[in-house]
Amino acid sequence: MSTITADEIRAIETRHPQIFQRPAYKRFWPVLLIAGTVLYLGYALWFFSLPQVLRESHWERLPLFLSQWISYDLQPEFRLDQPEITPKYPRFSALGEHPNPDWVIKNPDGTYTVQIDGDAKSVTFDKTRAAITANGVTVPIVLTGGKSVITGTVPDWVTVHDDEIVAKLGFVGEVRVTVDRVKVRKRFLGWANFVFDTRSPFFGKPYSEVISLIVSGPELKPGTSNLALAADNFWNNAQWQHGDVWTKLLQTIVMAFLGTLLGGIVAFPLAFFAARNITPSGVLSQVLKRFFDFMRSVDMLIWALFFTRAFGPGPLAGSAAIFFTEIGTLGKTYSEALENIDDKPREGVLSTGANEILVQRYGVLPEVVPVFISQTLYQWESNTRGATIIGAVGAGGIGLKLWEAMRTNSNWANVFYMVLLTLLVVFIFDNISNFLRRRLSRTLHDYNRLQAERG
Amino acid sequence: MTSATLHSDATRQQADAWRRQTSLRRFYTALGVGLLLVAMFATMWFADEANAGHFFDRLPHILDFLSWLVPKDWNDVWRALFDIASPSDKGTQEFNFPLGRVYIWGGFYIPEYFELMLTTVNVALVSTFIGFVFAVPFSFIAARNLTPSPTLRLVIKRFMELLRAFPEIVIAGLFAAIVSIGPVAAIIAIGLHSIGALGKLFYEINENIDMRPEEGLRAVGANWFERVRFADLPQVLPNFMSYTLLRIEINVRISTIMGAVGGGGIGEELKLAISRGFGAKTLALVLLLFITIFVVDQFSAWLRRKLVGEQAFLMSA
Numbered sequence: 001m002s003t004i005t006a007d008e009i010r011a012i013e014t015r016h017p018q019i020f021q022r023p024a025y026k027r028f029w030p031v032l033l034i035a036g037t038v039l040y041l042g043y044a045l046w047f048f049s050l051p052q053v054l055r056e057s058h059w060e061r062l063p064l065f066l067s068q069w070i071s072y073d074l075q076p077e078f079r080l081d082q083p084e085i086t087p088k089y090p091r092f093s094a095l096g097e098h099p100n101p102d103w104v105i106k107n108p109d110g111t112y113t114v115q116i117d118g119d120a121k122s123v124t125f126d127k128t129r130a131a132i133t134a135n136g137v138t139v140p141i142v143l144t145g146g147k148s149v150i151t152g153t154v155p156d157w158v159t160v161h162d163d164e165i166v167a168k169l170g171f172v173g174e175v176r177v178t179v180d181r182v183k184v185r186k187r188f189l190g191w192a193n194f195v196f197d198t199r200s201p202f203f204g205k206p207y208s209e210v211i212s213l214i215v216s217g218p219e220l221k222p223g224t225s226n227l228a229l230a231a232d233n234f235w236n237n238a239q240w241q242h243g244d245v246w247t248k249l250l251q252t253i254v255m256a257f258l259g260t261l262l263g264g265i266v267a268f269p270l271a272f273f274a275a276r277n278i279t280p281s282g283v284l285s286q287v288l289k290r291f292f293d294f295m296r297s298v299d300m301l302i303w304a305l306f307f308t309r310a311f312g313p314g315p316l317a318g319s320a321a322i323f324f325t326e327i328g329t330l331g332k333t334y335s336e337a338l339e340n341i342d343d344k345p346r347e348g349v350l351s352t353g354a355n356e357i358l359v360q361r362y363g364v365l366p367e368v369v370p371v372f373i374s375q376t377l378y379q380w381e382s383n384t385r386g387a388t389i390i391g392a393v394g395a396g397g398i399g400l401k402l403w404e405a406m407r408t409n410s411n412w413a414n415v416f417y418m419v420l421l422t423l424l425v426v427f428i429f430d431n432i433s434n435f436l437r438r439r440l441s442r443t444l445h446d447y448n449r450l451q452a453e454r455g
Numbered sequence: 456m457t458s459a460t461l462h463s464d465a466t467r468q469q470a471d472a473w474r475r476q477t478s479l480r481r482f483y484t485a486l487g488v489g490l491l492l493v494a495m496f497a498t499m500w501f502a503d504e505a506n507a508g509h510f511f512d513r514l515p516h517i518l519d520f521l522s523w524l525v526p527k528d529w530n531d532v533w534r535a536l537f538d539i540a541s542p543s544d545k546g547t548q549e550f551n552f553p554l555g556r557v558y559i560w561g562g563f564y565i566p567e568y569f570e571l572m573l574t575t576v577n578v579a580l581v582s583t584f585i586g587f588v589f590a591v592p593f594s595f596i597a598a599r600n601l602t603p604s605p606t607l608r609l610v611i612k613r614f615m616e617l618l619r620a621f622p623e624i625v626i627a628g629l630f631a632a633i634v635s636i637g638p639v640a641a642i643i644a645i646g647l648h649s650i651g652a653l654g655k656l657f658y659e660i661n662e663n664i665d666m667r668p669e670e671g672l673r674a675v676g677a678n679w680f681e682r683v684r685f686a687d688l689p690q691v692l693p694n695f696m697s698y699t700l701l702r703i704e705i706n707v708r709i710s711t712i713m714g715a716v717g718g719g720g721i722g723e724e725l726k727l728a729i730s731r732g733f734g735a736k737t738l739a740l741v742l743l744l745f746i747t748i749f750v751v752d753q754f755s756a757w758l759r760r761k762l763v764g765e766q767a768f769l770m771s772a
Contacts, residue, residue, distance in 0.1 A: 037584070044581050047574075048638055057634040065629060251505055254498045261495055297748045301712045301722060302741055305729040310520050312507030319502050388622045389709070392716045393726060396505065399624060403716060406628035419625050426620045 065409070067171060069416035072192040073185050076104060078112060080127050080143070081180040085112060094192035096203055103186065114184045117172040123184065130177050132158070132167045141165060141177055148177050191413055193239055200233035240417065245401065249421055251315040252397035253429075255390070256383040259322025263330050264376045267292075270327075271334030272360060278338060289335065295328030300386065304395040318395035322383050329379060337371045338364070370440045381433040385426055398422060523732045531735035536743060538566040541735075549733045568721065568743050574638055575720035576747065578713070579706035582642045586649025587699050590615075593650065594657030595683050600669075601661060612658075618651030627713060641718030645709055649702055656698045657691070664690045693762045700755040700762075707751050711744065 013020040045051070072094055076087045089099050103115040111126040121134040130141040130148075139158055142149050148165050150158070159166045167175045176183040196202045201220040202210050214226045221229050235243040273279045274288035303321035311317045346363035354362070391399020402418050405411045503510050526532060527543065534541045535552050544550040555567025565573075596602050597611045627644035634640055668686035677685070714722025721744060728736040 040580070041584070044577055047577055048581075048642070050639065053634055053637075053639045059633060061633050062629075065632065247505070251502070254502050258495065258498045258502060261491070293749065293752075294745075297745050297752065298741070299708055299711060299744060299748060301708070301715055302725065302744065305715070305726055309729055309732075310508075310517055311510065311513050314506030314508075315502040316506035316508075316510060385620070385622075389624050389712050389716075392624050393712070396502075399622075402622065402624055403628065406625065406631075409632050415625060415628075419622060422622055423620050430620075 065412055067187070068412040070191075070413070071171075071187050071189050072413060073173065073187040074101070075183065075185045076101075076114070077184075078125070078182045079180065080125075080182065085127065087112075094198070096198035112182075114175075114182075114186070116169055116175070116184065116186050121169050121172060123167075123175045123177075123182065125177070125182050130182060132175055132177075134167065134169050139167070143177075143179050146179060148179055191240075191417070193237070195237070196230075196233050197237045197239050199238065202230055202233060240414065245398070245418055245421065248391075248396075248398045248401050249418075249425060251318075252387045252391060252399070252422075253384065253425060255315050255318035255322055255395070255397055256380060256387045256429075258319040259387075260326055260330075260376060260380040260383050262319075262323045263326025263379075264372075266323075266327050267331035267334050268372070270331050271338055272364075274331065274335040275338035277341070277343065278360070278364070288331070292328045292331040292335070295324055296332065297328075298324075300325045300390055301393065304390050304393055308394040313394040313396060313400075315396035318387060318390055318397055321390060321395055322387065326379060326383070330376060333375045334368075334372055337368050337375070341367050374437050374440050377433045377437050381430055384429045388422060524734045524737060526735040526738065528735075532738045532742070535735045535739035536566060536568060538564065538568075548731070549736070568724065568740060571714075571721040571724055572743055572747055575710050575714055575722065576707060576751075578638050578641050578645065578710040578718070578720060579703060582645035582649055582710070583699060583703045583706050585642070585646030586653045586702060587695075589650040590653035590657050591695065593654045594661055595687065597654065597658040598661035600664070600666060601683065601687065611654075615651045615654040618647050619655060620651075621648070623648045623709065623713070624716065627716070627718060631717060636717045638719035641710055641713040641720075644718075645706055645713065648709075649706065652705075653698060653702055657695055660691050660694045660698075661687060697759045697763045700759050704748075704752050704755050707748060 074089070074093060074095060076089055076099075078085050078087055087099075087104055089095060093099065095101060105113040105115070107113055107124070111124055113122055113124045115122045116134075119133070123130060123132045125131070125143075128142070128144050130143060132139045132141070135155070135157065137155055139155065140151050142151055147163065150160060150165065154160060157168055159168070163178055165177045167177075169175065171187060173184065173186040175185075193203070196210075202213070205213070210230065213220070214230055217226055220226060224232075270288055270292075274285050274292065276282070276285050279285050300321050303324045304317060307317035307320040311320070341364060345367065346359055349359045349363035387397055388399045388402070391397035391401075392403040394400060398418055398421075402415060402422075405414045405418065528541075531541050531543065531550070533539070538552050538556045540553045541550045544552070556564040557567060557570045558564045593611050593615060597608055597615065599608065602608050623644045626647055627640050630640040630643045631637075634643070664687055668690070669682050672682045672686050710718065710720060711722045711725075714720035714724075715726040717723065721740060725737070725740045725744070727733075728740055
């Protein structure tokens with residue numbers, strides 16, 4: 001095996017000075033960049049007082065919130081200091097006005113049993129004692145001494161407070177026992193009353209019955225067909241607000257569509273005057289280009305806030321904000337596309353004595369229209385996504401509704417419903433736009449191939 | 456004679472075919488434009504109906520609305536910007552400029568709006584950093600030519616798509632409840648979104664690299680990490696940097712908007728100033744925001760041109 005000598009190494013080094021003897025700043029810039037980034041991150045850590053924020057954060061809420069996206073709970077309460085024990089449900093609970101769930105059982109001996117996860121996780125009680133069963137153990141509690149006391153060992157899933165015993169049973173719920181009441185929280189997977197709310201006459205009926213009622217049942221509300229009633233009950237579902245949510249979603253779509261389209265219509269003629277190779281006046285070109293920069297730099301938020309004040313909250317303000325930003329963005333991209341065209345077709349048309357407008361129509365437009373459409377579609381796609389956020393400052397659409405639903409921290413299922421709808425809309429519009437752009441690029445490709453074949 | 460007739464016949468046929476094709480194309484173009492116009496007017500009507508104030512009712516009042524923007528004393532704009540006491544200060548929120556001063560050391564202070572702008576820019580920078588740090592490894596795993604496992608690739612790709620499409624505002628709202636409302640929640644939301652957005656662009660770059668250096672390294676027995684480090688990374692890094700700079704521009708805008716919905720920074724103050732009609736404050740904020748975004752855009756464009764040449768100006772169309 002041949003080894004390389006020191007002389008040979010030196011010879012190679014002198015042959016390739018651009019590799020072995022680079023100036024110091026070129027050799028060390030990655031190190032400097034990384035050091036700078038680390039320094040900056042240290043500063044950011046201090047600037048946002050991140051250690052303190054993280055110490056004070058409540059990460060235990062995250063799984064709870066996430067589970068609320070796809071589940072709901074019922075919280076019956078049993079007063080033990082009344083003459084007779086009766087279950088009480090909070091107002092507007094998902095069970096409606098006359099709840100009688102089959103997991104709350106009144107036993108023949110006068111005790112109550114609440115099944116939280118079948119019989120495996122349940123609580124049985126009367127006025128003097130209670131017994132919580134879970135994880136294969138039964139924990140007996142005595143309620144007579146003016147205090148709730150566990151007789152026997154306390155398992156680790158039970159916490160004993162001064163006046164309350166809390167048994168956490170995982171995802172399915174929890175039980176809280178005091179001397180005068182038993183409180184149960186039972187969690188169900190899914191969305192409660194998604195189709196009909198508790199006020200609807202169709203509430204609580206199985207789907208087969210609802211369908212047969214709609215097809216051939218007697219009119220539940222005189223003067224209205226059952227189908228219209230069902231549609232109205234669904235649309236105006238108080239808990240899920242399908243009608244409102246879908247209208248707001250449509251507003252978001254409209255904002256993105258209208259803003260992008262109008263922006264394109266206004267930017268189209270302006271771009272010709274801004275493109276240096278087409279416009280005769282350099283001053284006009286500079287003025288227009290700075291105007292485009294201005295419209296872009298003022299930012300969609302500022303436009304949204306201004307138009308919300310001018311027109312009041314709603315999709316008109318949102319459309320106008322996107323419109324003004326898009327004049328800048330599309331104007332810039334259109335004029336850049338115009339500046340990159342091949343000048344020969346233009347000269348050809350010009351040589352036939354055509355006037356200025358005809359030169360643009362036949363010498364420039366065929367080349368740039370596919371590019372223009374493609375850029376516009378791309379902006380449309382990204383605005384559909386952006387319109388959601390803009391809405392939250394009052395510019396209409398689903399954004400504000402999402403923000404309001406989140407503010408209370410109690411309506412995560414509704415939030416998730418709206419998120420799913422938004423994701424669906426973004427997905428659909430991405431695909432439409434991608435499909436159209438692929439068709440366009442195929443047209444462009446065919447055009448280029450034809451040009452090449454002709455030589 | 457015969458050949459000439461044939462020739463002109465063929466020409467006529469061609470001309471007829473061309474005319475038919477053109478008229479059909481014109482018809483389709485007209486139909487498309489017509490449908491687009493119908494859709495435009497329909498959506499205009501819809502947007503106007505759904506809005507709180509209607510376009511033609513409000514239009515005559517646009518100028519009244521702009522009149523509050525014009526301050527009584529133009530110097531108030533500078534005073535608002537640099538937190539200098541104004542003679543119009545009568546204890547109202549409109550002119551309480553010096554109250555916002557952030558004292559650093561003795562009598563030296565940073566004006567409130569500069570401090571807020573700094574927060575917004577820092578949110579954008581930190582979240583872009585988060586996006587970059589996660590997007591780079593994800594993009595190597597998601598690239599078809601670098602990762603042989605299709606399952607792993609698919610999982611990462613779908614995950615990044617989800618991060619990209621998920622509304623930032625929901626992530627911000629979720630984390631506002633966990634780490635308290637403010638810039639940290641905004642950083643998490645914008646950072647997660649940036650992972651998805653940058654990851655997609657990055658893996659598309661990775662899939663278009665020259666594979667010969669990679670093959671060379673494979674031939675001398677380099678493992679996956681060594682191949683990625685010495686064959687792929689040098690090729691893609693300039694483009695990665697260029698897209699990251701573009702992302703910084705976008706993130707500065709998003710973090711401003713996030714501020715307006717409780718994410719801290721200049722957005723919140725701007726929303727307040729506009730909704731209460733504080734002319735001088737609004738102008739100062741708009742001026743500061745405009746200059747910042749303009750400077751960030753121009754600086755990033757200059758840097759991108761240095762990194763990848765004129766290619767930097769090709770939009771991802």
